[in-house]
Amino acid sequence: MKTGIITGTGKGIGLSTLKILLKNKYKIISITKSKTRELETLTKNKNLIKNIYHPLGENLLSDRNLISKIYKKYKIDFLVCNAGVRHRDSIQNMDSEKRKYTLNVNYHSNVILIEELLKFFKKKKTLLSIVCISSIVGNLGFKDLSSYASSKTALEGFIKSAAVEYAKKNVRMNMIAPGFIKSSYYNKFLKNQRNLNKWILSRTPMGRWGKPDEVANVIEFLISEKSSYITGSTIYVDGGWNIS
Secondary structure, three states: OOEEEEEOOOOHHHHHHHHHHHHOOOEEEEEEOOOOHHHHHHOOOOOEEEEEEOOOOOOHHHHHHHHHHHHHHOOOOEEEEOOOOOOOEOOOOOOHHHHHHHHHHHHHHHHHHHHHHHHHHOOOOOOEEEEEEOOHHHHHOOOOEHHHHHHHHHHHHHHHHHHHHOHHHOEEEEEEEEOOEOOOOHHHHHHHOHHHHHHHHHHOOOOOOEOHHHHHHHHHHHHOHHHOOOOOOEEEEOOOHHHO
């Protein structure tokens, strides 16, 4: 029975991952800033050890204190860093506070979660799997998303280096780079960006958006022993976008 942490569980990929892992009898500590009715119903599940409402990235010292308390109390077998934000701005109109916040949430807070976990893991000679959610944007670059792309590229660089450093210490670290996924913003996007949606579909070899479950299933694979010889990798769940 594995115990782990998932961040950003209020909606989308995080919520789907939480549901699938609970269904498959994983024990979960959930960290999210989003209070949703669907998430609240899951608190009745006995395998959801704790549901913590905490906005990661707003106060990095608070993030460190929170996660340290968790690691002192529970033996953690896996960590899924899913929480993330993005904002659109051209380079010339970049809001420095928004850029700083994006980097704090997408990069700095995730690094803190991983750093603290590795401190405690030294005392526990077991297996550990860390999975972080990246994006096709980090590798390919998109207009008006330079801050978001930078944060994901930085995280990917950290994970690859850390994976090498800890490869012989029973720690595996991997990234998942989703493409266009039917997350919480999908319906609004479809309504307001019909032409852009046509372009997305024409640009995606599989001709459709992905489903959150399709990412969640890969997350479960990476935290399981089925992926025991995979570390430092970025797996694209994007319908073929990256290769087209």
